[in-house]
Amino acid sequence: MTEERLSTAGEDLLTINGLTKAYPGVVANDHVSFSIRPGEVHALLGENGAGKSTLVKMIYGLVTPDAGSMTLNGQPYAPAEPRAARASGVAMVFQHFSLFEALDVAENIALGMENPPKMRDLAARIREVSQNYGLPLDPDQLVGDLSAGERQRVEIIRCLLQNPKLLIMDEPTSVLTPQEVSILFQTLEKLRGEGCAILYISHKLEEIRTLCDHATVLRLGKVVGNCNPREETARAMAEMMVGEVLHVPQKAPRVPQEVALEIEALDVAARTHFGTALKDINMAVQMGEILGIGGVAGNGQDELCSVIAGEILVPADKVRLLGKDVGDKGPNARRALGMLAAPEERLGHAAAPDMSLIENALLSGAVREGLERRGMINWGKTRDFAKRIIKEFDVRTPSENTAARALSGGNLQKFVIGREIMQNPSVLVVNQPTWGVDASAAAAIRQALLDLAAKGAAIVVISQDLDELMEISDRFAALNEGRLSAPVDAAGLTVDQIGLMMGGAHDLEPVQVAG
Amino acid sequence: MDLSAISPTLLLASLMVAATPILLAALGELVVEKSGVLNLGVEGMMITGAICGFAIAVETGSPVVGFIAAAVGGALLSLIFGILTQFLLSNQVATGLALTLFGLGLSSLLGQSYVGIRPPAVGKLDLGPLADIPFIGPVLFNHDLMVYLSLALCVGTWAVLKYTRAGLILRAVGENHDAAHALGYKVVKVRLLAIMFGGACAGLGGAYLSLIRVPQWTEGMTAGAGWIALAIVVFASWRPLRVLLGAYLFGGVTVLQLNLQAAGMAIPVEYLSMSPYLITIVVLVIMSAPRKGGKARASLAAPACLGRAFHASH
Numbered sequence: 026m027t028e029e030r031l032s033t034a035g036e037d038l039l040t041i042n043g044l045t046k047a048y049p050g051v052v053a054n055d056h057v058s059f060s061i062r063p064g065e066v067h068a069l070l071g072e073n074g075a076g077k078s079t080l081v082k083m084i085y086g087l088v089t090p091d092a093g094s095m096t097l098n099g100q101p102y103a104p105a106e107p108r109a110a111r112a113s114g115v116a117m118v119f120q121h122f123s124l125f126e127a128l129d130v131a132e133n134i135a136l137g138m139e140n141p142p143k144m145r146d147l148a149a150r151i152r153e154v155s156q157n158y159g160l161p162l163d164p165d166q167l168v169g170d171l172s173a174g175e176r177q178r179v180e181i182i183r184c185l186l187q188n189p190k191l192l193i194m195d196e197p198t199s200v201l202t203p204q205e206v207s208i209l210f211q212t213l214e215k216l217r218g219e220g221c222a223i224l225y226i227s228h229k230l231e232e233i234r235t236l237c238d239h240a241t242v243l244r245l246g247k248v249v250g251n252c253n254p255r256e257e258t259a260r261a262m263a264e265m266m267v268g269e270v271l272h273v274p275q276k277a278p279r280v281p282q283e284v285a286l287e288i289e290a291l292d293v294a295a296r297t298h299f300g301t302a303l304k305d306i307n308m309a310v311q312m313g314e315i316l317g318i319g320g321v322a323g324n325g326q327d328e329l330c331s332v333i334a335g336e337i338l339v340p341a342d343k344v345r346l347l348g349k350d351v352g353d354k355g356p357n358a359r360r361a362l363g364m365l366a367a368p369e370e371r372l373g374h375a376a377a378p379d380m381s382l383i384e385n386a387l388l389s390g391a392v393r394e395g396l397e398r399r400g401m402i403n404w405g406k407t408r409d410f411a412k413r414i415i416k417e418f419d420v421r422t423p424s425e426n427t428a429a430r431a432l433s434g435g436n437l438q439k440f441v442i443g444r445e446i447m448q449n450p451s452v453l454v455v456n457q458p459t460w461g462v463d464a465s466a467a468a469a470i471r472q473a474l475l476d477l478a479a480k481g482a483a484i485v486v487i488s489q490d491l492d493e494l495m496e497i498s499d500r501f502a503a504l505n506e507g508r509l510s511a512p513v514d515a516a517g518l519t520v521d522q523i524g525l526m527m528g529g530a531h532d533l534e535p536v537q538v539a540g
Numbered sequence: 541m542d543l544s545a546i547s548p549t550l551l552l553a554s555l556m557v558a559a560t561p562i563l564l565a566a567l568g569e570l571v572v573e574k575s576g577v578l579n580l581g582v583e584g585m586m587i588t589g590a591i592c593g594f595a596i597a598v599e600t601g602s603p604v605v606g607f608i609a610a611a612v613g614g615a616l617l618s619l620i621f622g623i624l625t626q627f628l629l630s631n632q633v634a635t636g637l638a639l640t641l642f643g644l645g646l647s648s649l650l651g652q653s654y655v656g657i658r659p660p661a662v663g664k665l666d667l668g669p670l671a672d673i674p675f676i677g678p679v680l681f682n683h684d685l686m687v688y689l690s691l692a693l694c695v696g697t698w699a700v701l702k703y704t705r706a707g708l709i710l711r712a713v714g715e716n717h718d719a720a721h722a723l724g725y726k727v728v729k730v731r732l733l734a735i736m737f738g739g740a741c742a743g744l745g746g747a748y749l750s751l752i753r754v755p756q757w758t759e760g761m762t763a764g765a766g767w768i769a770l771a772i773v774v775f776a777s778w779r780p781l782r783v784l785l786g787a788y789l790f791g792g793v794t795v796l797q798l799n800l801q802a803a804g805m806a807i808p809v810e811y812l813s814m815s816p817y818l819i820t821i822v823v824l825v826i827m828s829a830p831r832k833g834g835k836a837r838a839s840l841a842a843p844a845c846l847g848r849a850f851h852a853s854h
Contacts, residue, residue, distance in 0.1 A: 087722065107724030123719035125712050127844060136712050137723055141705070 038063045038222045039084070039102070039115075039191055044093035046079055053079040055246040056093065061191065066213065066223045068233045068254060070266050071243035072463040073433045074421075077226050080243070081193050084224070085117045086110040098190070111139055116184035117193040118177065126169035130179055133168050137183040155182050158212050173322070174205035181212065192216065193224045196461070198232060210236060228463055230259035231492075244268050263464040276475055279499060282312040285483035286333070286364070286452045287345040293328060293337060301325040301507045303332065308502065308509060310452070310483040315474065316512060317498030318487045320527055325507040326456060326487045327369065333454040333485060334366030335359040346452060360392045363451035367442050369460065369487075371434065375441040378430035382422060385429050386411035386444055393448040410447070418443030419469065435466035442470050446477050453477065454485040459493060471497050491523060503527040546799045552679040557753055559791025560690045561586070561745040561762075565769035566776070566783045567690075567697050568741025573773055574701065575734035576714035576845035580636030581621055582742050583766025584643020589614040589743025590750040591647040594757045595654055597747075603662045607686070607747050614743020615736040617643055622735040626728045629849045644760060654757045662686075662752050686748055691784070693741070698780035710734060714843035717850040727850050742766065764817070771820050775827055777841035793819055 040060040046053045053076045061067045069077050082088040084095065086104030095102040097113055104110035107117075124133050131148050135141040142150065148164035155162040160178040168176060177197060184192055194213075198206045213223055213236065227233055233240060234254045242250040242265045250265045264270060286309070293303040303325050310316045320326060331337040332344065335356040344352040346364050356366070372378045376385045387407045391397050396407045411425040418439045422432055429437055442458055458474065459467035475497055478484050487504075488494050494501060495515060502512040503526035510526045565582050572579050592613030597606025621639050624630045662684050670681040701707040713720045713730045721727050749765070750757050768790055776782035797812035805812070 086724070107722070111724075119719075119722060123716075123722040125715040125719060127715050127841075128708075128711065132708055132712075135705070136708060136720075136725075 036062060037096075038065075038098060040096045041080075041084070042094045042096075044080065044083055044090045044095070046076075046083060046088060046090050052246050054083070054090075057243070057246070057248055058093075059241045059248065059251070061222045061224060063190070063222050064217050064220045065239060066217055066225055066237045068237035068240035069224060069226045069243065070230075070233065070240050070262060072266055072465060073435045074245075075243040075266070076246040077243055078195065079246075081117065081195060081224065081226065084110070084191075085115060085193060108139065111137075111187060114188070114190035115193065116187055116189035116191070117195070118180045118184060118197055119195055124168050124176055124179060126167070128168060129164065130162055130166050130168060130171075131164035133179055134164075134183045134186065137180075138187060150186060151182060154185055158182075158185065158215060159208060160212060174201050174208075177201065177205075177209070181209075185216075189221060191222045191224060193226075195226045196228065197225075198227060198229060206232070228461075230254075230262050230464070233262070234259060242266055266463070267465045276497065279313055279478075282314075282481075283347075284309045285312045285347055286310040286485070288332070289343060289345075291332065291339060291343045293332060293339060296328070296337070301328055303328050304507045306332075306509045308485075308512060310485060312451070312481045312483050313478050314499045315478050315484045315486055315497055317494035317501045317515060318485060318504055318509070319489065319491055319494050319501065319523065320504035322489055324504045325509075326504055328507070329504065329509075330366060330368055330454055330456040330487055333364070333452070334368065335364070357392055360389065360448075363393075363449075365389070365393075365445040365448060365450040365453050367445050367453070367455045367458065369456035371437050371441060372430060376429040376437060379428055381428055382415065382420075382425045382432075382440060383408050383411045385440070386414060386425075389444055390448055414440055414443040414447050417447060418473065434460075435462040438462050439466055439470060442473065446473055449480075450477075450482055452483045452485075454487070456487040457490075458486060458488065459490065460488075467493070501526075545803050549675055549678050551795055551799055553682065555788060555792045555795045556679075556683060556687055557791075558795045559787045560687050561748045561753065562765050562769045562772060562790060563690050563694065563784060563787035564745035564748065565742040565766060566772040566787055567693055567780065568738035568745075569769055570773050570776070570778060570780060570783055571697060571701075571710070571741075572734050572738035573846055574714045574778060574843055575710050575731045576717055576843050576848065576850070577625065577731050577735055578632045578636065578847040579618065579621055579639070579735060579738055580633060580770065581618070581639025581643060581766075582738075582769050583762055583764070584640035584646075585614040585617050585739050585742035586643075586746035586749075586766045586769075587647040587760070587762045588617045588643045588650075589746030590761060591651040591654070591746075591757060592743065593747025594659055594750040595650060597659050597751055598654060598657055601660050603660055603751055606659070606751055607744060610743040610747030611740040612743070614739040614741070614746065616739070617646075618735050618739025618742070619732075621739075622732045625849070626731055626735075629851060632847050632849070640766065648759045651757050651759065655759075657756065659751050659755050659757075662755075684752055686744070686752065690744075690748075694780055694784045701780065711843070714845055717845045717848070721850070721852055727852070731850075742769070745769070768816070768820060771824060774842075775820070775823055777827070778843065779841070790816055790820065 037060040042058050043056045044054050045056055057080055071077050079088060083090050086107045086109055102113060104113065131144055131151060134151060135147060141147055151162060151164045155178065160182060162178055162182060168179060197209060201209065217223065225237055237254045240252050240254045240262065241248055244266060249268065252262065254262065288306055288308050291303060291306040295302040301324060306329065308316065328337065332339060335354055339352040341350040341353040346362055351359055351362060351364065368374045377388065387396050387402065390410055394410050396403055396410065408425060414420065415422060415425055420440045420443065421436050432440065442455060445453055458470050462470065471493065474484055474486065486494065486497065498515040500512040501515040501518055503510045505527055565586055569579065569582050589610035593606040593610030596609035597603045617639065621635055624635050625632050664682055665685045665688065667681040671677045701711060709725055710730060713725060713727050717727045746762060749761060754761060772783055772786035772790065775786045793816040797815050801809055801812055
């Protein structure tokens with residue numbers, strides 16, 4: 026599996042030699058070495074916390090290495106700051122976009138350039154380059170009004186305007202729709218053809234198999250393997266990352282049971298200017314069943330999750346839990362009845378970022394776990410509850426006193442989902458349960474959801490990851506502009522059928538006649 | 541009551557004078573807030589500038605040196621705020637409030653021996669024939685240099701923020717400090733410079749009160765002007781030219797109530813003195829009211845990182 030690549034320094038674009046960076050308590054990178062050739066798409070693989078981000082930050086000059094050296098085009102390369110890196114032809118597209126919402130596209134691009142031309146000339150260049158690469162952009166638009174895919178275009182165009190020799194992309198597809206991903210890949214292919222090397226970080230192994238020529242695998246800061254992704258299976262690469270045999274979630278066969286959650290003819294108006302209205306939602310989820318709901322972000326997912334969680338109140342008979350009307354009950358009343366939720370946004374919605382895991386355990390567990398009595402908190406019991414979640418769901422954290430913000434995305438997600446599952450819900454809704462979570466944590470979360478369903482809970486999984494939905498759902502439905510398609514059996518569903526479900530319903534919108 | 545005793549010419553002319561201190565302080569605070577820092581110490585920096593300017597002008601006999609000293613004094617005081625909030629990451633709201641209280645106390649201490657003295661007079665700028673134009677001349681062209689400097693500063697601030705790279709970087713830092721840091725901009729440095737600019741402007745505003753508008757030194761003489769300056773920044777939705785509008789509007793109300801008092805209006809003086817503040821509150825409420833189907837209008841323009849501490853983490 027590990028094949029040593031023989032190459033001479035002369036033909037390599039970037040050579041990394043023994044880069045080491047330690048932070049208090051953790052060695053983020055331990056003697057990492059590899060090299061990238063011009064025109065190569067090089068994947069950097071590893072779980073969360075494997076040291077990928079630290080490594081690319083060193084290449085981009087945001088972090089100074091403790092030891093080791095780099096050469097770029099045969100010259101010693103040690104950027105003291107991003108400016109120096111950009112001047113040497115290294116550009117980076119960030120995972121969480123480094124964009125300014127209140128500024129327009131041209132201003133955002135100017136900020137990422139060393140010596141930007143006059144605004145008028147820059148606007149013209151942006152139009153020209155963005156058309157050339159098939160990524161049309163309007164320089165005068167405010168970035169705050171753009172979709173995730175368009176925002177990424179801004180970042181990419183910002184890099185391209187400087188004619189980079191090496192483009193670093195950190196998780197570029199995690200927020201894109203499938204169509205946007207294919208446009209991105211065409212752009213990257215074009216760049217590769219022009220001799221630009223690309224260092225590509227992603228969790229999505231299938232993407233890496235289609236796109237990359239070479240992969241370096243990191244685990245706990247060390248290089249543990251090299252491979253040609255086209256010749257490996259996604260599973261083999263995942264196992265290389267994790268260092269152990271990957272556990273694939275197992276689904277048990279199921280017999281029809283009584284309906285646990287029912288939503289009938291539900292309409293909810295959009296709550297904000299940027300929200301989506303829910304239109305005529307009908308669904309019934311049986312005990313022990315997982316209903317997967319797919320769709321592109323912003324088609325009503327958050328609203329639907331909030332309706333089930335009780336954050337948006339509706340007429341009582343619109344939402345029924347085991348035959349009881351609960352539509353007008355708030356989250357705590359629903360929790361008492363066994364209806365729990367894990368919303369999408371980990372920091373700020375599912376968990377309070379600056380509060381400890383104990384406090385976060387209390388916030389949603391107080392009712393069902395009996396953590397408070399007559400308004401007084403039972404801290405001992407709460408601590409035990411937090412510890413149980415941490416143990417049961419393998420949450421890697423220094424202690425249960427750690428602030429939620431300090432955990433990596435995957436670990437916090439395991440905590441958030443675990444906190445709800447440990448309360449033995451009879452209905453659970455989760456929104457994007459494995460977004461930005463590494464392969465082994467994602468597998469663990471999916472397995473936990475399947476186990477919960479096997480115990481008889483009705484589960485609604487809202488996700489943009491179709492592979493995930495196919496893996497765990499019993500039935501599948503799609504949200505499109507606030508309408509939910511009729512759920513169908515997930516077994517045997519093809520990608521074409523899913524595409525039709527995700528695209529169709531809005532054509533049926535009745536025409537409003539004025540007057 | 542004799543309203544005819546109020547001369548529109550004098551009213552408008554004194555309006556410009558009344559508005560200048562808050563215009564200066566508000567412009568400084570606008571730049572500070574645009575960089576993402578909320579400094580509630582404007583009042584403290586103003587009054588510190590007032591006494592620094594007053595004392596130095598009296599000692600040297602030169603108002604110009606006095607104004608320079610006021611700017612330096614205000615900037616130094618704001619630097620305390622800058623170090624506390626930018627390096628030691630203290631809470632901006634609490635630190636700003638403390639700065640106001642500290643500035644009020646410090647200025648009383650410094651000003652003990654200056655009570656009841658008249659400062660050197662500041663002459664009107666001679667604009668020649670312009671000042672002789674009927675009505676417009678006395679209103680617009682018969683003021684001291686600082687009035688015109690404050691107007692130039694307003695236009696300058698607008699142009700720098702809108703058209704220059706430095707202005708773009710400042711706005712970027714206030715909008716998303718993490719992204720600005722990732723792109724290699726020095727967030728803390730930019731913010732420190734903005735804070736000091738804000739301090740210097742507040743100091744100039746204070747000195748305008750003690751050297752020109754009043755002109756003498758009394759304890760607590762800024763009397764809430766710093767708070768009004770803060771309110772005007774929000775009122776103006778962080779736009780320099782609207783700050784001008786806000787400051788002149790407020791200056792106008794202040795002057796009008798003084799004139800109404802002089803004309804013997806039959807309502808208690810206290811109501812009139814309150815009116816500028818009440819009007820400010822009303823305007824702020826109207827500006828911040830949520831619009832149909834959208835965010836609150838004022839919040840649309842607020843720098844996204846306003847008041848948030850920045851700590852570079854890797």
